[in-house]
Amino acid sequence: MSSAPIALALHGGCGTLPPDELTPAEWAESRDHLAEALRAGWDVLKRGGRSLDAVEATVVVLENSPHFNAGHGAALNAAHEHELDSAIMDGATLSAGAVAGAQRIRNPVKAARALLERNEAILLIGPAADRFAEEAGLVVVENSYFTTPRRIDMLRRMKAHKASGTAASEGEKHGTVGAVACDRHGHLAAATSTGGYTNKPPGRVGDSPLIGAGTYARDGVCAVSCTGMGEYFMRAVAGHEIAAQMSLAGRSLDEATQAMVFDVIGKQGIGAGLCAVDAAGHVVVPFNTVGMYRGFVNADGDCYVGTHADLEFRGTWDRN
């Protein structure tokens, strides 16, 4: 067994609310859920498991938490419904699976993974995605399962902003969850899951399920999961562009991701963030907003989680 440094990073979206909008207990719980999600992925990696399994396990925990805009707690569209997007990519084989506009799949990332394994279509949309998940034996739920009081409030606020022409905060607008990992064999993987942005038009698909835009992984280079207004990431083909900057222009992961978040997208006045890992197990979580739910376990096993500027140290995690 080769001994690549295992590493894992996640984001829970760059649409974090300002600190005073939630109680200290709610912020603490969201950080606990970030750590729980890291733990799920880390347990896979440390026992020699695949990065693909690690990112899926990590994203499932975030989808099940009400704190993040994915799965339970996902954003509502303009028609007061949830339409969920997700993708997963294996950097070793460039295999990928994705669903868009899904309305009944409890854990969209599991459907993306099942599609990757099926190795037929990469992306299924709407009712076909829901049917595929059901046929694959995944749990399907009523659309209302995804709704939380916070998302109802955000939709009300977004509709009010639209009516009055006032600006919405990043936290009111959007969020997403994602994970990237490097496993003991040096294989990279990325996964992303989202409800998109609040009050989005029905049928709108964002960057998250588009391979190369919001989600991308290629062994030897990097794995990336993005968050922020998807239309900008789609135009930039952000995930693939970061990989191209590294593989063709010789940029480091830091340089390529900083350029994407702060120059390519940030200079357009758009909130942006991502998590990424390179082939050496170096992790980054850049963002240009007031906060980004994020966490990582770096190549030394040090675990950190955070929502705003500060990171909370969660100990040095056992690598074996």
Ligand code: ASP
């Ligand atoms: N990228 C997501 C989308 O556009 C939203 C977000 O990350 O905030 O669907």
